[in-house]
Amino acid sequence: MKKWFSITLGIVTATGGFLDAGTIATAGESGAKFGLGLIWAVVLATIEIILLVEMVGRFTAVSKKTYADAIREDFGFKFYLFPLLSEIIAESLLLAAELGGIAIALSLFTGISWHIWFPVAALLVLVMSWRAPFDWIENGPALFGLLTLSFVIAVVALGGPSHDTLVTLWNPDVKQGDLADYLYLVAATLGATISPYLLYFYSSGAREEGWSGSSLVLNRVTAFLGMGFGSVGSMALIVLGAIVLRPLNMNANTLGEIGLAMAKPFGIIGSLLFASVLFVTCLGAALEVVLAVSYNIAQGFGWEWGENKQPVKAARFNLTIIIFLLVAVVIRLIGLDPLHLALLASTVIALFLPISLFPFLVLMNDPQYLGNKVNGRLSNLAVILILLIAFVVALVSLPLEVLTGGG
């Protein structure tokens, strides 16, 4: 029975990995600007991430190898550098965005500027990743992640979307000049959800918990429930944006503005709930991102790693965590705003998806690792198709967005 508690691994991976600064930013902005016109992108991204998370769990449970181990061993050092570098670039931006999300949540609670809370957020993440054993990191955010359900309750309390809003579901209201913005949000939505760091985090987590071949059913349930849970929260936020922010012609240009969507149905309690969800999901995501990159580097170079060891027993791994957090603080000092960072990071991730996921698909079809548990043809095809859509949209929209200077 105990192994079923591992389901929390999925739910935390979802709260942090699915819902985070990137998703909240893209979902709020999508709803405010295009109504329900981006729900399809969330659905597509959800299918992709459920497939990928199930795959990486299966890979690690059967082969007892993490994803990073396998890339280095199977593809060699030279190839390993590509996913490694793309991860470091994209996830540094994302980590800065998540820390910004934590800081903004704290400023919504206290009224004190988020600029002051930013270093506090970095310190909080450092302390947690420094000493908390793996199951704390897992269970804490999972428990509070349930707060995300308040988005769904808010949609119900507001009486659901009107007929005019519902129409945007299949007929997005994209005006001539808004196409670049729309595509940029599609790319960001896909990139914010299909985050490769999830694969590194999830496969390392499965090792930390000692998953084996008997964990496969559990793995499938976890992937589906966990990611499904995150997806519902994300869609509810889009609907909220569409119901509350769009009629007011708000662009949802800051995370605070997106929070207004929760103030409409529930007043001050709604604002506090939004701040809590922002805090918990960004904290979970920041931990996952910083650990995922450190896991990736430590495993790729063959160092000791693990959250259940004292820091001195995995010194290089823990030093990487510290350095990576410092990098995120420096990125913040350059002066980028967290919401724009989150959107930018998500689009950059979408652009890098083929690099980060191509080796993964090859490994998932290698019987040396998986025996008879290799991927079926249908799931291969689905993963590749969605991957290509994300890549093409990112490729088209990123230069457009830079040229038009929007966001």
Next chain:
Amino acid sequence: MSIVRGDQIFSIRDIIDSQLETRDKIEIGRVADIEVELHADGTLALTDLVTGPQALAGRVAGPLRVLFQRLLHDRFERRIPLSEVEEFGPTLRLRGTAEEYSVGQSERWIAHYILRWVPGSGHK
């Protein structure tokens, strides 16, 4: 290139990039390169496993190895004689404990000189 050991045949890919794990189950690094000896009878013999930034840079592009060699003067390059390997596979198990190898010394250096100043690091 294949390596024959008893009745097992290894490809060079089974050695390079493999995880190095010591007797006390410590992961000290990965194989970056190998060294071979050409014998008078025309056979090549694998003698050492090599780790270090120069060897890794050389894996990316040959000239980078020279560049890194000029910068680092072999300071971080380490060798492990092949005879130290007890078991082959994706993980190469070594006969000695982590203390006995110069590979992975940076782990102890970082623990001793940097992490000890951070509270809760477990440094004694």
